[in-house]
């Protein structure tokens with residue numbers, strides 16, 4: 033009788049040793065390096081969602097470009113929204129270094145097969161929303177993305193350096209706008225407080241589900257794609273924002289928010305995780321509108337893509353003729 037022991041483990045991939053050592057030494061994985069399929073897939077998923085968030089994120093504030101209250105505010109807002117388009121482009125390029133196809137990623141977004149940040153599914157009914165997006169949403173983005181500058185994948189980490197510098201400017205413009213409104217009329221102060229009330233909880237949800245309901249965190253952290261857990265970054269954001277709210281003169285809408293001397297951090301209430309799940313699933317206040325507009329922009333831009341492709345083909349043919357002559 034022959035006994036069959038446990039199946040022999042397959043020999044390790046030749047590149048695995050180099051990959052493991054690079055991660056252990058806190059060095060960067062580059063596009064030419066071997067990487068596990070799961071690492072590549074996780075990066076494409078996160079970078080694509082991040083890129084989509086930047087592009088969809090142009091919409092809520094973009095709605096105010098034609099209605100900004102002064103030329104200065106309009107110029108600042110235009111610059112910010114253009115920066116977001118730039119961030120999307122660096123990120124799509126980073127995804128391409130992993131073998132993803134940009135056209136395919138866009139298709140997945142507009143068909144609802146790939147996610148983008150929940151935060152951009154909320155409406156912007158007043159100009160104070162522009163300020164609060166800069167303060168909260170860009171502030172949350174800074175907390176989340178500064179550690180991503182040390183992410184283990186080189187092209188993603190390097191893209192984050194410039195993105196974070198620009199996010200800092202975005203946050204400052206939002207806070208400065210709100211300070212100006214707070215020095216204005218009673219109606220303007222009420223408008224700021226109302227926007228704070230509406231954006232606070234969705235901003236906390238931006239960091240993702242709580243750690244015990246975050247299926248991707250453990251693996252992403254072991255690969256050093258993510259450097260901190262969702263809850264840890266959420267805590268940092270709260271600690272950073274509370275004194276800023278006091279300086280501005282607004283109240284954060286959480287009765288459980290208080291300083292915990294023992295922990296050296298703030299205690300705070302629990303976001304409505306059912307709401308986050310609904311918004312991620314496509315059932316937020318503005319999901320349909322956001323995707324409809326993104327799809328329309330994509331369709332309206334088809335002639336630009338066709339013209340650019342035809343131009344590139346002509347240029348390549350000319351270069352070839354030149355080389356042959």
Ligand code: BYC
Nearest residue numbers: 082085086089148149150173237238239240246247248249
């Ligand atoms: N919204 O296991 P988890 C900006 C998904 S734009 C939607 O914790 P992970 C700006 C998650 O994808 C910056 N979906 O996942 C632009 C996963 O689904 P799949 C946006 C969310 O990846 C314009 C599932 O839930 N920032 O700054 O370990 C104007 C389970 O979650 C959300 C980034 O993209 C959410 N909030 O951690 C102003 C940062 N949360 O893929 C500003 C980069 C979770 O398994 N991304 N999900 O189907 C990350 O850091 C991480 O991907 C997350 C989630 C922390 C977001």
